[in-house]
Amino acid sequence: MPGLATMETNTSASVSPVVSFDICETYASFLKNEELSAPLAAILALSKLIETSDAGTMLELVKALNDGAGALKASTSNPISLNAGCELFIAFVTLLPHDSASFSDLKLELVRQGQKYAAEALTYRDKIANLALGFIKDDSVILTHSYSRVVMKTLLRAHERKRISVYVTEARPRGLGLRTYEELTAAGIPCTVVLDSAVSYVMDKVDFVLVGSEAVVESGGLINAVGSNQIAIIAQAANIPFYALAESYKFHRLFPLSQYDLPTHTSNILSFPLSPGGNVASPQTTGATKSAHEKSSNADYIRRMTPEQIACNPGVDYTRPDLITLVFSDVGSLTPEGVSQYVVGMFAG
Amino acid sequence: MATDPSSVANQRVVETLASRLRRRQVVGSRETALETVLVLRQVISKVRFSNIDQLVEIIRSIGRKLVEAQPKEHTVGNTVRKVLHHIREEYHTASQGTAVVSTSKDTLSIAKFVLQGQPRQQNVPQKTTLNESHGMLKENDADDPDAFARTLKPVLMEAIQDVLDELETVYDNISKNAKDHIHSDEIILTIGKSSTVEAFLKAAAPYRKYTVIVADTAPSYSGHDMAQSLSSAGISTVLVPDSSIYALMSRINKVMLGAHAILANGGMFAITGSLLAATAARAHSTPVVVCAGQFKLTPQWNLYHEYGALDFADPSSVLGFEEGNLVDKVDVVNPFYDYVRPELIDAFITNDGDHPPSSVYRLIKEAYDDEDYEL
Numbered sequence: 149m150p151g152l153a154t155m156e157t158n159t160s161a162s163v164s165p166v167v168s169f170d171i172c173e174t175y176a177s178f179l180k181n182e183e184l185s186a187p188l189a190a191i192l193a194l195s196k197l198i199e200t201s202d203a204g205t206m207l208e209l210v211k212a213l214n215d216g217a218g219a220l221k222a223s224t225s226n227p228i229s230l231n232a233g234c235e236l237f238i239a240f241v242t243l244l245p246h247d248s249a250s251f252s253d254l255k256l257e258l259v260r261q262g263q264k265y266a267a268e269a270l271t272y273r274d275k276i277a278n279l280a281l282g283f284i285k286d287d288s289v290i291l292t293h294s295y296s297r298v299v300m301k302t303l304l305r306a307h308e309r310k311r312i313s314v315y316v317t318e319a320r321p322r323g324l325g326l327r328t329y330e331e332l333t334a335a336g337i338p339c340t341v342v343l344d345s346a347v348s349y350v351m352d353k354v355d356f357v358l359v360g361s362e363a364v365v366e367s368g369g370l371i372n373a374v375g376s377n378q379i380a381i382i383a384q385a386a387n388i389p390f391y392a393l394a395e396s397y398k399f400h401r402l403f404p405l406s407q408y409d410l411p412t413h414t415s416n417i418l419s420f421p422l423s424p425g426g427n428v429a430s431p432q433t434t435g436a437t438k439s440a441h442e443k444s445s446n447a448d449y450i451r452r453m454t455p456e457q458i459a460c461n462p463g464v465d466y467t468r469p470d471l472i473t474l475v476f477s478d479v480g481s482l483t484p485e486g487v488s489q490y491v492v493g494m495f496a497g
Numbered sequence: 498m499a500t501d502p503s504s505v506a507n508q509r510v511v512e513t514l515a516s517r518l519r520r521r522q523v524v525g526s527r528e529t530a531l532e533t534v535l536v537l538r539q540v541i542s543k544v545r546f547s548n549i550d551q552l553v554e555i556i557r558s559i560g561r562k563l564v565e566a567q568p569k570e571h572t573v574g575n576t577v578r579k580v581l582h583h584i585r586e587e588y589h590t591a592s593q594g595t596a597v598v599s600t601s602k603d604t605l606s607i608a609k610f611v612l613q614g615q616p617r618q619q620n621v622p623q624k625t626t627l628n629e630s631h632g633m634l635k636e637n638d639a640d641d642p643d644a645f646a647r648t649l650k651p652v653l654m655e656a657i658q659d660v661l662d663e664l665e666t667v668y669d670n671i672s673k674n675a676k677d678h679i680h681s682d683e684i685i686l687t688i689g690k691s692s693t694v695e696a697f698l699k700a701a702a703p704y705r706k707y708t709v710i711v712a713d714t715a716p717s718y719s720g721h722d723m724a725q726s727l728s729s730a731g732i733s734t735v736l737v738p739d740s741s742i743y744a745l746m747s748r749i750n751k752v753m754l755g756a757h758a759i760l761a762n763g764g765m766f767a768i769t770g771s772l773l774a775a776t777a778a779r780a781h782s783t784p785v786v787v788c789a790g791q792f793k794l795t796p797q798w799n800l801y802h803e804y805g806a807l808d809f810a811d812p813s814s815v816l817g818f819e820e821g822n823l824v825d826k827v828d829v830v831n832p833f834y835d836y837v838r839p840e841l842i843d844a845f846i847t848n849d850g851d852h853p854p855s856s857v858y859r860l861i862k863e864a865y866d867d868e869d870y871e872l
Binding site for chain 1: 607608867
């Protein structure tokens with residue numbers, strides 16, 4: 149552990165005129181970059197925080213970083229992958245052995261490291277795509293879930309050399325599967341959208357399942373868009389490989405034992421209405437849906453979930469490690485046990 | 498350089514082994530591994546090089562040639578990778594003294610932090626104690642291009658000797674704990690004639706009284722030799738047909754298999770019938786234990802295992818020409834290896850400890866360098 153640096157340069161830092169540094173805003177502005185995923189944006193935002201912070205000691209700096217991470221976490225309903233980035237960066241900051249002459253030098257070095265890593269990490273998806281390519285045979289039929297940038301990259305890369313066809317789940321409620329569908333079809337890959345509820349129907353036609361990830365946790369399990377878990381269970385039952393793609397900055401020190409241990413789980417999710425019928429859509433929303441559909445056809449109007457009903461549902465779920473065949477990451481193709489080795493290496497001394 | 502007499506001799510050695518591999522005059526994973534090390538040793542002792550990259554490239558090109566000659570003998574490639582790993586290691590320790598102390602430049606980056614985990618304390622003092630006493634390693638010396646080779650060769654020879662020693666003692670090291678794995682009055686099923694399993698079972702014989710059931714392993718019937726060898730060592734041995742494996746499984750305490758190659762996901766290629774035995778064992782929850790040397794660890798994930806077999810043997814042992822009128826009416830295949838999935842294996846007993854299939858990838862990461870996975 150690096151010792152606490154002396155405070156000699158405290159004055160020079162506090163002179164800087166920055167007063168209103170808003171970490172959430174900075175984070176949001178980084179996220180606008182399509183290529184940057186949440187953990188990287190978080191690392192960049194925290195680097196920015198170091199740059200503007202007037203902390204004079206390591207203790208102050210780490211506290212500022214933790215506060216910043218806390219603020220980021222509070223600003224979003226799904227802090228999992230963002231957390232992974234913050235955790236990685238803060239662990240790095242506290243453990244970096246350094247020989248900087250002054251504390252401001254150290255801060256500069258930390259900022260530089262953060263930015264360097266974010267730049268480097270942008271190449272990770274390519275690395276993963278190349279790694280996964282070896283596992284994709286010619287004429288493969290692949291099932292994927294929702295939308296993931298690394299999965300897209302892998303599929304497009306595979307399409308350059310091999311014939312592949314893809315089933316993608318609709319991934320309600322956000323319907324991101326349709327985005328996958330559009331992009332793959334535009335690239336000329338045969339692609340069909342399947343209902344989330346039709347996964348078991350389609351499974352026997354599939355060679356393997358390929359999903360992205362929100363985070364990979366210490367047990368080697370996977371946190372990803374809701375529905376991944378059931379796909380993994382069905383794939384296991386059908387004896388079909390289930391591959392997850394995860395950049396190493398998504399390795400997260402978390403050990404959920406069930407779905408309800410996830411930080412995204414709130415008491416609202418899956419709650420029953422207090423009064424009977426209280427959860428049923430209010431008359432006016434039903435009316436709105438109805439009138440919209442009445443124009444097209446009166447007879448078969450489609451029942452849809454209301455936003456309130458959707459809000460009672462989880463956005464991500466946890467897939468147990470024993471259901472995952474392999475995790476492809478930029479550090480290599482790993483068995484789920486392999487992931488925990490890396491997480492332990494980083495966070496447990 | 499091609500006209501250099503030593504390199505001609507080197508080429509000849511490599512070509513000889515390559516053609517013997519191609520003709521299947523060298524078979525068996527340990528045999529091919531040994532031959533490969535010997536060839537590499539001979540080549541390195543004669544070859545001229547003035548920096549490490551040249552040497553590595555020479556060895557890789559030999560490796561490529563040998564692997565191409567017989568891609569189904571995985572241990573050839575593995576041995577080349579292992580030798581390369583040792584060479585780099587020796588080079589790094591040898592060059593540490595000469596290189597300007599690189600601690601200051603060598604700061605931790607986040608990517609490295611992810612890869613290697615927390616910085617370890619012991620790295621720091623180790624570098625400072627090494628002084629320049631034996632720092633004579635000079636790469637690309639224009640006046641004396643052989644200087645680098647001259648200083649490095651003795652340590653390289655030692656490194657190769659280590660690989661050779663490992664191969665030579667592999668059976669002893671695997672079977673040294675045999676009596677802890679086999680208990681009295683156990684009934685063990687094995688299949689085919691794996692020298693590793695044979696040595697393992699024999700090593701336990703003086704300490705334990707147990708029974709081995711050997712499947713006769715058609716169509717090679719290598720089980721017959723195995724049964725003979727075991728019974729002559731005083732082990733009570735029963736020879737059974739392959740078709741009775743499932744029926745007998747309920748009475749068996751443990752299945753012991755040999756391996757042809759162990760893949761990075763923990764699966765393995767083994768003689769045909771292994772999958773049958775492993776699946777039957779799974780149905781009865783009987784443990785499946787694989788005895789294999791670490792030179793069989795292959796940095797490949799099973800990719801095209803749908804065909805179940807990797808190699809095909811002579812079909813005449815399945816259907817001979819004496820049945821002439823049948824021969825042109827049917828296709829006969831005689832697959833030689835089964836792919837056994839990692840889920841079906843409980844443990845690997847190796848010359849360096851016992852490991853579950855899930856940690857095979859880690860052993861592979863330790864044994865070889867990542868850049869050598871593709872030779």
